[in-house]
Amino acid sequence: MSGVLLHDGRVVGHRKWTREAVQAGCASGIVINPFTTPRVTRRQQPSAAAFAKDMEDLDAEFIFDPMTHARMLGSTNKLDFYDQWELWPNPVPSLASATEQLDHVERVFERQNQLSAPLLAPTVQVSSPLGAEAQIALDLASVASGLKDTAWQSVVGTRSFWAAGSDLDAHIGTLASLRAPVWVLTVANEVVLDSLPDLRDTTAFAGLCRSVRSLSLRSRVIVCYADYAGLPAVAAGADTIGTGWHRAQRTFDPAAFRLDSDTSPRRQASYVTQGGLHAVLRRATADQIERWDAERAARIRGGVMPRTDSEERMHHLHQLSSVVELLNAESSPQRRYELLRDRYAAAADDFDALIRAIPSVGTRDKEVWCTQMSAVLEAYASAEGLGL
């Protein structure tokens, strides 16, 4: 399976929307986590088993990500569902010893087996490939591989990790030797200020792409919490990206695991995805584009104007999954790069036209949705010798 996976969400309607998206062919499955989905059904929160059954009925992918990397963050305290899962022998989680690591991995695998989910090894968030946390990540991966050599593996790193150059490459090389059939990668944000993608750190995201290319030589690669920011990684060889309805599903936000945070959707704003721009703009802006040139607006948007937020959810997934499928149809790294490069070039032209014609479309929109992503793609391609 490949395409677009939906990350977990607590919003009412998540289960229904997920089923609809999969049924419509706009998503290939879901990734649930123990922070967001309870082990036992609670009022309006269906249990993980219910989601697993839904996906089985729809012949879709179902993944249980233990999100140990989120649990180990110092700020994490949203544990109402998490503690139900009993993923640790003691109230305070620790991975300091080999015994503790083995115990945790075994518990995670047991829960995944109960849900008939693929065994996905837990990991920790790493900020440097040379630090102690990197060693714990390698140890956990090794333990998981030793228990089940077909276990999927995770890599979660902050920007400084993905920007670590040859040290990153060495770390990825050590992991690659485990020969996991599937790699699940995440760029961990330390702070998320708004809903916009942030790919200013070109070196880090090019490092992600380089790692994706390396791992995809032998394995399938999924890039979590990515949405449109994951497209350069798809060009580099990932076949699936994670997304969802809201910010905490489209980008890894540590605040989503904090009690005092509110990552629920902001009701005051409504958005419309512009598929040709690989961008999500405010509905008011989308309306202005429509009034400016209806025919051109339809092409840029990628279809008819979604009238409601419900239609926009499906429109967004359709636009995103379409471009992922388009890239996945190309097998050569060169062609994947060229395809996305050409799309970014076309999007840049459209942005320029919109900036000239529509007051609410600014250079900042082009910067975050197009220029930064294109720069990442070019940095990756240049290092790989693809841009020649």
Add this chain to the structure above:
Amino acid sequence: MDERRIREVVAEVPERLGLDNAAVLTSGGQKIVLTGELGGAKAVAKIVLVPDGPSAATVIERAHREVELLAAVSSPNVVAVLTDAVEIGDRPDAVCWAEERLSGGDLTPLLHTRWAEDEVWNLLSDLATGLTACHELEVVHRDLSPGNVRRTDDGRFVLMDPGLARHLAKSALTGQFQPGTKGFMSPEHAPGGRPIPASDIFALGVLAFLALTTNFPVPPDIDDADYYRRLRTEQCPDVKSLRPDISDELATIVNRCLHRQSARRFLDGAELSSAIAESGRGSA
């Protein structure tokens, strides 16, 4: 250790190992090699003299590790060990063991002229087989260099002296200085690195590159810091740029062995062996 004690140690070894018709073959540094027969088969006895001082424990441990590893490996391309490691003296003064005696010599004198393509295929194929046996045991050789590879009279290449090998699961490797021979190190040998099976593949790539071109892909005659920097950050030159006459298949394999990023290389001996088999080349 004085000369008299060394003579006593050498005299004691044949009896302790059961080596008949023993005679000194080579002697240098802290190592003495005897020839003889063990159960009627040609054999050598290796004697490692244990120095005084704090390095004694390391020398003893390394000798035991080498024998333990060789005893666990079964491959026509890894030298066979015939006895356990035996300590001589109470201190002990030496550690000795017996290995099969191979014909031929090591690669050092053979790398000054360009090899024919077929011979390089054989080198890659044989050593990939030897490395497969090591890597299956999660053992990294870490010092694959000309002095540690023997070419027998019948043209077989055999891996020797895994005295610096490490079992991946039995050692904490992070941040340690990694031993090896300059010129034949991998990017993972740089300080702070973590040699993995793919590091041996890189070293084998260096051997093949040298055999084909008489040049090092990363020259060792520069200062250590620059050497490590180049290993870690620069891609080795395309071997075909120096040997345009070789086949694309061989160039592809050698270049991939030498990829700066270990994940882009063959990950271990088995993966390299498979690639050679798919090419239809190498030793039968």
